[in-house]
Amino acid sequence: MSRPGIRRAIALAGAAVLAAAGGLVSAPPAASAGSVTATCTKTSDWGTGFQGGCTITNGTDTAVDGWTLEGDLPSGTSIGATWDAKKTVSGNHYTFTDAGWNKTIAPGASASFGFGGTGTGWFTGCTINGAACDGSGGPGGPDDDTEAPSAPSGLRVTGKSATGVALAWTAATDDVGVTGYDVYRGDVKVRSVTGTEATVTGLTAETAYTFTVKAHDAAGNVSAASNAVSVTTDAGGGQPGPGGDKVVGYFAQWGVYQRNYHVKNIHTSGSAEKLTHINYAFGNVSGGKCTIGDAFADYQKAYTAEQSVDGVADTWDQELRGSFNQLRKLKKMYPHIKVLWSFGGWTWSGGFGQAAQNPQAFAESCHDLVEDPRWADVFDGIDIDWEYPNACGLSCDASGPEAFENLMGALRDRFGDDDLVTAAITADAGDGGKLEKADYAGAAQYVDWYLPMTYDFFGAWAKQGPTAPHSPLTSYPGIPQQGFNTAEAIAKLQSMGVPASKLLIGIGFYGRGWTGVTQSAPGGTATGAAPGTYEAGIEDYKVLKNRCPATGTVAGTAYAKCGSEWWSYDTPSTIGGKMGWARGEGLGGAFFWELSGDTAGGELITSMRNGLG
Known part of the structure; x- marks a missing residue:
């Protein structure tokens, strides 16, 4: 999704988000009956970040009129976004006060607030309205606690x-x-x-x-x-690791035109039974809001019985038609599939800068659109494809390193825990590259998973070459740019604090190519982009497998030399190898751009599904 004409997406799933068992304080002892107490726990913990909350309980016979909870965090641990409470910070000391509307707590009732944080530490010295959170009476802290926990x-x-x-x-x-x-x-x-x-x-x-x-x-x-x-440990590249099996495929709304690819094709190709999630691309981002991308393709186009997923034609007076209605029918046929509406992409990411100025208003607009009563049952969440926060894509963004985290935090807050919130992100792991321009680790607390776009690393926008695979799994001698490969991108995200379980490996169901090439191996010179059906320098796998069959492999992906053309793309075999690598790394699964590039029988998605197990 980082180049014109292509929208990239990845699905990695791995170890599940860790459920927190510990808390700031345990449930108050029986002796504390008749006092105001508080308990704070981490509801999710991924090692370098967490999401948590606190509950204040009024155990007295008199209503509480306003509350203040305080505590200290160790160096290296901090709390960012907070909801249902006001937060102030002085050094490592945090103070949370009621939000006004929840200031009064009746006898026997409770009030709660939540927050997201980074780091591995947790609170000490918890007080509620000046008294110890466990109800023992004095403000105090843990200093008098000399008893060690039992051994796990x-x-x-x-x-x-x-x-x-x-x-x-x-x-x-x-x-x-x-x-x-x-x-x-x-x-x-x-x-x-x-x-x-x-x-x-x-x-x-x-x-x-x-x-x-x-x-x-x-x-x-x-x-x-x-x-x-x-x-x-297992032998290298051998057995399944603690990874996930998500298979996320992008459906491009414009495919219903020249490509003649419709939701029904997901069914007839056998792809539907192998998918876990579909990302519908794209909704627009304009005026600081989520907006419709293509109303005709999305919900107006009438389908004949022959074109329809279930063989039933649309009527002139039905409320919902187009791809949205076809997705509804597909979900009825395959109840396991979840559908997310993806916003942005290469062409429409320019609107995110304005959206970042008021993340809450943007999130509200997105929720209103995704949950529109006409199609609310179609979508199970939202996917954000911002190319790129605080960096340059088709246009340049200067929102700052915190903008992405703030935007994703607002979306999570508005969509809640029942809907999916995901994001396609850059895979530029070079020194000073795009992965360093925004706080992807901080935003990870708000997403169910990231789709690092581990393709389009190289292509014929460099008209003279050198020729190079657009989706290398690893580095190799002569690679044109260090840090431009899947393994280094995933490693960098993990080193920043993003857990493997929230990362999906990205696969392109297309190839990128040059013309005017004489050298068969990678690294040759060229004169320009090879011809493509819809855009020069790019072609679907289903075309390339016959037109220019693979002649070699490099860095875990395939390349092909036919006449003066040189192409790189993934095959069922190289996808199988990448899935084995993803499993061994404990990733959450895989994703791909996009469904129409596969064969009529779904060769590539079958290899993905089989490779993930």
């Missing part, structure tokens, strides 16, 4: 690959409250989490490791080690 038990391996091991255990107990767990590989601490699951990555294939876990509380008391568990 039942440590076990729940998944493994060549480079990673997934672990789970039974929660420890504490007289005040367990606030987190440290995972040890031998004597080395390798992960800190607040839940009872963790995935340790960066391991060596066919190597034996031993792990233990210790619990700690807010006062810094550390438990004894859990039982030890030993495990040997």
